Amino acid sequence: MADLSLKDVAKAYGEVKILSGINLEIKSGELIVFVGPSGCGKSTLLRMIAGLERISGGDLTIDGQRMNDVPPALRGIAMVFQSYALYPHMTVRDNMAFALKIAKKSPQNIEKAVENAARILQLTPYLDRLPKALSGGQRQRVAIGRAIVRDPKVFLFDEPLSNLDAALRVATRIEIAQLKEAMPDRTMIYVTHDQVEAMTLASRIVVLAGGGIAQVGTPLDLYDRPETEFVAQFIGSPAMNLLPGTVVKTGAQTTVELAGGGIARSHVPTRPADLGLAVNIGVRPEDFHPTDGAGIFSGTVAIVEALGEVSLLYFTPEKGAPAMIAKLPGTHADLRHRQVTLGADPAKVHLFHAGRSLLYR
Amino acid sequence: MEQLAFATGTIVAGVFACVAWFWGSNWLLDAVFPARGPQAGANILRANMIRPWLFIGPAVGFLAVYLVYPVLNSVWRSLHDAAGHDWVGLENYAWLVRDAKFREAIWNNMLWLAVVPALATLFGLLAAQITDRIRWGNVAKSFIFMPMAISFVGAGVIWKFIYDYRPEGQAQIGLLNAIWTGLGQAPETWLTLPFWNNFFLMAVLIWIQTGFAMVILSAALRGIPEETIEAAILDGANPWQVFFRIKVPQIWGTIAVVWTTITIVVLKVFDIVFVMTNGQWGTQVLANLMYDWMFRGAPDYGRGSAIALVIMALVTPIMVWNIRNARKEMR
Numbered sequence: 001m002a003d004l005s006l007k008d009v010a011k012a013y014g015e016v017k018i019l020s021g022i023n024l025e026i027k028s029g030e031l032i033v034f035v036g037p038s039g040c041g042k043s044t045l046l047r048m049i050a051g052l053e054r055i056s057g058g059d060l061t062i063d064g065q066r067m068n069d070v071p072p073a074l075r076g077i078a079m080v081f082q083s084y085a086l087y088p089h090m091t092v093r094d095n096m097a098f099a100l101k102i103a104k105k106s107p108q109n110i111e112k113a114v115e116n117a118a119r120i121l122q123l124t125p126y127l128d129r130l131p132k133a134l135s136g137g138q139r140q141r142v143a144i145g146r147a148i149v150r151d152p153k154v155f156l157f158d159e160p161l162s163n164l165d166a167a168l169r170v171a172t173r174i175e176i177a178q179l180k181e182a183m184p185d186r187t188m189i190y191v192t193h194d195q196v197e198a199m200t201l202a203s204r205i206v207v208l209a210g211g212g213i214a215q216v217g218t219p220l221d222l223y224d225r226p227e228t229e230f231v232a233q234f235i236g237s238p239a240m241n242l243l244p245g246t247v248v249k250t251g252a253q254t255t256v257e258l259a260g261g262g263i264a265r266s267h268v269p270t271r272p273a274d275l276g277l278a279v280n281i282g283v284r285p286e287d288f289h290p291t292d293g294a295g296i297f298s299g300t301v302a303i304v305e306a307l308g309e310v311s312l313l314y315f316t317p318e319k320g321a322p323a324m325i326a327k328l329p330g331t332h333a334d335l336r337h338r339q340v341t342l343g344a345d346p347a348k349v350h351l352f353h354a355g356r357s358l359l360y361r
Numbered sequence: 362m363e364q365l366a367f368a369t370g371t372i373v374a375g376v377f378a379c380v381a382w383f384w385g386s387n388w389l390l391d392a393v394f395p396a397r398g399p400q401a402g403a404n405i406l407r408a409n410m411i412r413p414w415l416f417i418g419p420a421v422g423f424l425a426v427y428l429v430y431p432v433l434n435s436v437w438r439s440l441h442d443a444a445g446h447d448w449v450g451l452e453n454y455a456w457l458v459r460d461a462k463f464r465e466a467i468w469n470n471m472l473w474l475a476v477v478p479a480l481a482t483l484f485g486l487l488a489a490q491i492t493d494r495i496r497w498g499n500v501a502k503s504f505i506f507m508p509m510a511i512s513f514v515g516a517g518v519i520w521k522f523i524y525d526y527r528p529e530g531q532a533q534i535g536l537l538n539a540i541w542t543g544l545g546q547a548p549e550t551w552l553t554l555p556f557w558n559n560f561f562l563m564a565v566l567i568w569i570q571t572g573f574a575m576v577i578l579s580a581a582l583r584g585i586p587e588e589t590i591e592a593a594i595l596d597g598a599n600p601w602q603v604f605f606r607i608k609v610p611q612i613w614g615t616i617a618v619v620w621t622t623i624t625i626v627v628l629k630v631f632d633i634v635f636v637m638t639n640g641q642w643g644t645q646v647l648a649n650l651m652y653d654w655m656f657r658g659a660p661d662y663g664r665g666s667a668i669a670l671v672i673m674a675l676v677t678p679i680m681v682w683n684i685r686n687a688r689k690e691m692r
Binding site for chain 1: 586588589591592593594595596597598607
């Protein structure tokens with residue numbers, strides 16, 4: 001059980017600021033996922049919580065205790081590394097027992113903790129093997145086991161699945177979800193660049209960008225109500241389409257006349273003063289549907305990617321306009337090189353002004 | 362001046378001959394089996410079969426002349442009398458077993474073996490670990506490595522000064538005696554001090570070999586994945602535990618290679634003893650004993666060769682093991 005809080009946390013290497021103004025309250029039992037483009041500092045933030053990097057400013061508290069200067073081993077955390085970081089000269093058993101041996105726990109207790117973790121992770125038959133005699137998935141389970149035996153208050157995962165192949169990644173992801181369920185009072189922080197991991201595992205997602213937090217929320221919050229164009233485009237794949245336009249009618253529903261000629265209606269409310277405001281409308285590829293009447297967008301299909309359950313339509317970019325993508329259910333190979341008009345449900349049309357959503361004002 | 366010119370000439374000629382051989386033989390091979398025409402494929406295959414032999418041929422040839430032949434000749438000589446005329450069977454080896462000086466040399470060699478590789482490796486390991494962590498580590502490293510550049514004879518001369526003795530009342534120019542008399546003791550002739558003088562000689566080799574051990578082990582330490590160390594820190598290990606339980610076990614293979622390499626140097630140790638005590642006062646070692654019999658006074662090639670073969674018999678198994686281990690490390 002641990003509440004973890006970051007207050008105004010910052011990281012700088014000399015003059016170079018990596019992170020600043022990080023404020024985050026994590027409640028006991030949450031699984032928080034840090035996502036963001038590479039270089040956004042998500043791993044650095046995790047390593048600061050672990051104690052592997054110094055915190056340059058602000059406070060980290062776990063259960064109300066300030067942890068900035070507490071040595072890593074005494075913070076009540078355990079970390080699972082991307083590269084597993086198993087001790088190559090120790091058997092699986094010794095790898096998992098190492099922390100407890102250092103802590104001078106009794107041999108019976110160590111044995112019990114290791115056997116227990118091995119059972120949960122189905123590693124019992126491999127306890128006396130060296131890491132090099134294990135597969136990638138097994139190694140990652142040993143790394144997780146090493147964290148479990150320490151019975152930490154907070155688990156930290158640093159891209160734990162990115163060294164596994166696709167099938168194993170899915171299987172291990174589900175194992176981690178089950179592990180979380182089996183330990184409902186343990187807090188977990190998970191760093192990934194994989195959206196699917198973030199969406200499926202997280203109780204809340206923290207999107208990091210530009211040295212700070214872009215948005216915090218449940219996965220569906222971020223998907224349905226992104227605060228900024230950046231979050232809107234970062235969450236969801238393919239990324240949300242953005243089209244420039246001008247507000248022509250305000251009220252509970254907003255009408256936007258698009259630079260490309262179309263008309264879009266959105267359920268995002270606007271004030272009378274917004275009339276004539278330059279906005280970007282955002283529509284996710286999966287929210288587009290072909291229409292016969294006046295739509296939001298009309299263009300020529302350049303390429304169709306048939307994925308079986310859905311098809312991705314890539315439109316030829318008009319001069320000055322961004323490339324558009326639509327995701328339609330079923331197969332649509334016949335649409336290539338054809339003129340298609342797309343519409344969208346007003347409930348699914350987002351409005352952004354100067355990069356920020358008009359929902360949040 | 363004449364010597365200098367001769368040495369320069371030899372170097373230039375040697376390098377030129379090497380280049381000429383490798384370039385010339387390669388050119389000839391390509392001329393005989395040109396990589397074009399209807400036979401191009403077969404020619405390339407044939408040329409590639411021959412090329413390695415052209416390139417390693419000279420090395421193999423020189424090894425045969427300067428290594429294999431002397432070994433065989435030594436075996437032959439060790440079975441003959443002092444002048445190399447009459448067959449004496451194993452008489453030279455029987456003499457070895459009975460000879461007190463030989464037993465002293467063997468015993469001293471074992472002493473060297475027990476002390477020098479262990480201490481040189483240990484100091485090297487510590488130096489590697491410490492210099493990796495401090496800002497002026499690279500400067501410290503070059504100083505520790507520098508003795509490697511000094512010949513054993515030079516090192517012997519330097520350390521002879523350190524152990525130098527002047528009668529009481531005179532100024533002590535030897536560092537050790539200067540400190541010793543500074544502590545209020547009477548000056549000591551360190552190199553004649555029975556038993557302990559062996560250790561004063563060993564200090565010289567440890568001084569030289571620590572740099573070697575440090576360089577190799579420093580590279581090995583840097584090869585350890587950083588995450589395993591971070592994981593150990595998170596697991597609560599203190600710096601000592603990280604070093605001895607995480608780092609050292611991961612570089613055991615390299616430590617073994619360094620250890621055995623120094624072991625081989627120790628078994629062959631000659632110059633230091635020759636320069637500093639010449640095997641007197643109970644400091645005799647095998648290589649110096651061999652030199653004594655081979656080239657001093659009335660040379661006895663039989664006995665000298667027998668001692669040489671004993672040294673070779675001691676070195677060879679370690680060498681084989683060492684090479685195997687080094688190969689394993691490289692994989």
